Amino acid sequence: MTETLDHLFDRNLEWAERKTREDPTFFRRQSEQQTPNYLWIGCSDSRVTANDVLGLDPGEVFVHRNIANVVHTSDLNILSVLEYAIDTLGVRHVIVAGHYGCGGVQRAMVDRRGALVDHWLQPLSMFFRKHRAVFDAMPDDAHRFEQLCEINIEMQVRRVAATPIVENAWARGVDLHLHGWIYGMHDGLLRDLGPNVSSIAGRDALPSIDSCVLQRREPISAVRRHAMSAFTGAPCCDGR
Numbered sequence: 464m465t466e467t468l469d470h471l472f473d474r475n476l477e478w479a480e481r482k483t484r485e486d487p488t489f490f491r492r493q494s495e496q497q498t499p500n501y502l503w504i505g506c507s508d509s510r511v512t513a514n515d516v517l518g519l520d521p522g523e524v525f526v527h528r529n530i531a532n533v534v535h536t537s538d539l540n541i542l543s544v545l546e547y548a549i550d551t552l553g554v555r556h557v558i559v560a561g562h563y564g565c566g567g568v569q570r571a572m573v574d575r576r577g578a579l580v581d582h583w584l585q586p587l588s589m590f591f592r593k594h595r596a597v598f599d600a601m602p603d604d605a606h607r608f609e610q611l612c613e614i615n616i617e618m619q620v621r622r623v624a625a626t627p628i629v630e631n632a633w634a635r636g637v638d639l640h641l642h643g644w645i646y647g648m649h650d651g652l653l654r655d656l657g658p659n660v661s662s663i664a665g666r667d668a669l670p671s672i673d674s675c676v677l678q679r680r681e682p683i684s685a686v687r688r689h690a691m692s693a694f695t696g697a698p699c700c701d702g703r
Contacts (some may be wrong), residue, residue: 467529489520497522502548504541504623505560506532506567511646513560516653528555530583531567531615532559534622545628555638556625560653561616564647568612587615613682614675616643616656624666633663645682654682 482489501524503513507534513519513526534541548554561568570580571587581588591598591611598607620643623629632639640659646655657680662667670678 478586481517492520493522495522497552499523499525499548499552500555501525502527502544502554502557503560504528504532504534506530506558506562506565508562508565510648511560511562513675516560516646516651525554530580531565531571531587532561532619533567533583533586533615534559534619534626535583535586536622536626542626545623545626548641549628549632549637551694556640556642557629558642558644559616559619559623560644560646561612561619562611562648563612564648565612565615568615569608571615572608572611587611589616590614590618590672590676594673595645597676602606610676610679613645613656613680614672616645617658617675617680618672619643620658620670621666621672624660624669630663633661637671647684652686654684655688656680656682 479490499522501517501519503517503524503526505511505513505526505528507528507530513524513551514521517524525544525548527541528539536542545557548557567580567584568587571584572591575581576588598611601607601610620641624641629639639661641658643656643658645656646653658669660669
């Protein structure tokens with residue numbers, strides 16, 4: 464006998480009624496054409512949902528997710544998402560957002576191979592093996608894991624920047640910005656890891672991904688950004 468999921472339909476009903484009470488125009492707004500400014504390329508991990516993390520309503524961020532937020536330049540899924548987001552929706556910010564404690568990144572660090580997920584993670588696995596001596600010299604497994612989570616994001620931002628879709632948008636003069644962010648499960652905060660790229664020249668000036676394992680970039684959360692702003696007297700952001 465097929466098991467039904469009536470309890471989820473009940474939860475959906477409760478949610479829809481609650482949203483309507485709290486915000487009577489919510490569903491009318493959602494039924495209108497989406498006009499997001501942001502494309503979120505994130506991990507499939509069920510604990511990290513873009514709208515909740517960003518504090519935005521559905522429709523304000525276009526979302527693509529996969530295991531370990533990997534960008535394969537032969538993946539028609541992500542290429543279609545990129546093209547649609549940039550050329551049709553007109554997004555101006557592409558955010559590659561990974562997270563600490565990523566199971567996909569952890570899988571890329573093991574020697575066991577053969578599952579389909581290992582094929583998906585192969586670029587990161589190859590990077591880890593190539594620089595194994597550097598990772599082995601780190602204090603412990605936690606440091607190795609944390610740093611590879613960060614490097615994975617930097618790698619995928621570079622891969623997004625190398626797609627003809629993004630390159631052609633920049634060549635046409637589109638005001639398009641790429642960002643690398645990482646999310647902390649332990650505190651719920653996003654951190655700006657970089658690189659932040661807005662042009663072909665900026666992309667071409669990026670240091671090699673191989674250098675990232677030697678020169679760790681310190682992620683900056685909004686808490687730290689505001690503290691730096693208070694200390695220097697400079698505005699913490701440009702409002703874009």
